Structure formats: C-alpha cells, structure tokens
Amino acid sequence: APGLYLVATPIGNLEDITLRALRVLRSVDRIACEDTRQTAKLLGHFGIRTPTVSYHLHNENARASELIEALRAGGRIAVVSDAGMPGIADPGATIAAEAIAAGIDVFPIPGANAALSALIASGLPSEHFSFHGFLPAKEGQRRSALESLRSAMAHAEEATTHIVYETPHRIVDALADVVAVFGPEKRVTLARELTKLHEEFLRGTASELLAELRSRPSVRGEMVLLLAGESAGGTSETEAATGQSTLAEEVAA
Numbered sequence: 001a002p003g004l005y006l007v008a009t010p011i012g013n014l015e016d017i018t019l020r021a022l023r024v025l026r027s028v029d030r031i032a033c034e035d036t037r038q039t040a041k042l043l044g045h046f047g048i049r050t051p052t053v054s055y056h057l058h059n060e061n062a063r064a065s066e067l068i069e070a071l072r073a074g075g076r077i078a079v080v081s082d083a084g085m086p087g088i089a090d091p092g093a094t095i096a097a098e099a100i101a102a103g104i105d106v107f108p109i110p111g112a113n114a115a116l117s118a119l120i121a122s123g124l125p126s127e128h129f130s131f132h133g134f135l136p137a138k139e140g141q142r143r144s145a146l147e148s149l150r151s152a153m154a155h156a157e158e159a160t161t162h163i164v165y166e167t168p169h170r171i172v173d174a175l176a177d178v179v180a181v182f183g184p185e186k187r188v189t190l191a192r193e194l195t196k197l198h199e200e201f202l203r204g205t206a207s208e209l210l211a212e213l214r215s216r217p218s219v220r221g222e223m224v225l226l227l228a229g230e231s232a233g234g235t236s237e238t239e240a241a242t243g244q245s246t247l248a249e250e251v252a253a
C-alpha cells in the first residue's frame with residue numbers, strides 16, 4: 001500500500017532484521033536513510049537494490065517536504081536510521097508527523113530497539129518505564145537532568161524504571177553523577193553491546209558499577225543505562241528485595 005514505512009533495522013546483529021522489514025525495503029520506491037553509507041552496508045548484505053536518499057537532522061525539514069510530495073503522489077517510502085527504530089533517539093518523528101498531517105498512511109515495521117532490549121533483560125521492573133534518550137553531555141546539565149529524575153521518582157505513583165542512552169567516553173562521569181544524586185546504593189543496570197559478540201550486562205549498585213568500570217583499562221561500545229525506580233508510596237520491588245529504602249537513599253544523597 002502507498003504510504004510511509006518506519007522500518008526498524010538491527011542494533012548490531014544482522015539476524016535481527018525481520019522478514020517483513022526485508023520485504024518492505026525491497027518493495028518501496030525509495031529508502032530515506034539517516035546515513036546512506038551505513039544503510040548501503042545493510043542493503044548490500046541482503047542484496048536489496050532500492051534507491052536511497054539521505055534524511056538526517058540537518059536536512060530533515062527540507063527533505064521531509066520533498067518526501068511528502070512523493071507520498072502525496074501515491075509513493076511508498078521507507079525511513080530507516082543507522083540502527084534500531086527510527087524516531088527513537090534518531091530522525092523519523094518529524095516526517096511521521098508531517099505525513100500524518102498530510103493524510104498519508106504511516107506504517108510501523110517493528111524490530112530491534114536498544115532501550116527495550118536492555119529493559120527486558122535488566123532485572124529491573126519493566127511494567128512501568130520511562131525513556132529519556134541521551135543524558136546531556138555537559139556535567140551541570142546532566143546533574144540537573146538526574147535531579148529531575150529523582151524528583152519524578154519521588155512523586156511517581158508506581159515504581160518506574162528510567163532508561164537513558166550513554167556514550168563510552170561519558171559513562172564513568174555519568175555514573176559518578178548517579179552516585180552523587182541518588183546515593184551509592186541506587187540499583188542500576190548497564191547493558192553494553194546488545195545483540196553483538198561482546199554483549200554484557202552489569203547489574204548492581206551505582207557505586208559497584210562505577211568501581212567496576214574504573215577498574216577497566218577502557219570502556220567501549222554502545223550502552224544503555226537503567227536506573228531502578230521508586231514510588232512515592234514505597235520502594236520498588238528490586239529495592240525492597242535488597243532491603244534498600246527511599247529514606248536511606250535520601251540520607252545517602
């Protein structure tokens with residue numbers, strides 16, 4: 001059918017592409033890519049020859065109107081990012097909103113996503129969660145962002161696990177900030193290199209993870225950091241299980 005297809009691509013392991021994603025990528029008129037060279041590798045691997053066009057942060061608006069015109073004319077266009085779901089810490093949301101406003105059908109083609117993959121294997125509650133994209137790069141802004149999270153947790157009705165994306169060169173500083181803002185006992189999980197050969201989960205308190213990362217000669221790879229939540233009315237399951245209380249955290253912080 002004509003319309004805009006938001007296609008998830010692998011976050012490392014090429015086997016995570018779906019059969020439907022392959023069929024859609026083969027059959028659309030054009031694939032709008034965050035980075036055409038990156039997508040060329042994926043398409044090459046699967047022998048897909050659909051023409052590509054670049055669609056990224058810097059040409060998002062200009063390109064969106066061009067693509068909307070093609071869609072209005074009855075075209076079928078796929079949007080992909082470098083990895084995972086378009087629109088999740090990646091371009092995609094703008095064109096989706098514009099297509100919807102123009103009365104064009106928008107089809108999600110689900111697949112890999114780093115935040116949800118990390119969450120389900122984190123060991124932290126997954127019934128309620130909140131995703132925040134990348135933590136701010138600058139220390140002052142990162143601290144304020146973490147402080148807002150802390151107050152969101154203090155007012156939450158339900159314990160909510162908080163998910164953020166981090167980079168290898170900032171993760172140690174970010175964890176040090178987590179210790180400073182939430183206290184050393186905060187339960188956290190770091191998911192590294194998901195779906196890849198060196199996939200790794202570090203689960204423990206913020207201070208344990210900080211010590212572990214500091215003991216390593218280097219920290220590399222892609223990573224997701226998850227913070228256990230707490231609710232205004234009490235502690236999360238995880239914290240209750242480890243005997244950690246909201247009060248103790250307030251004192252520690």
Ligand code: SAM
Nearest residue numbers: 011084085089090113114165166193194222223
């Ligand atoms: N659209 C992607 C998604 O659906 O997850 C996210 C794109 S965002 C620009 C890239 C960030 O996602 C990385 O810096 C890292 O925090 C996270 N990420 C992507 N792939 C990952 C992986 N294989 N393992 C762990 N984190 C990953």
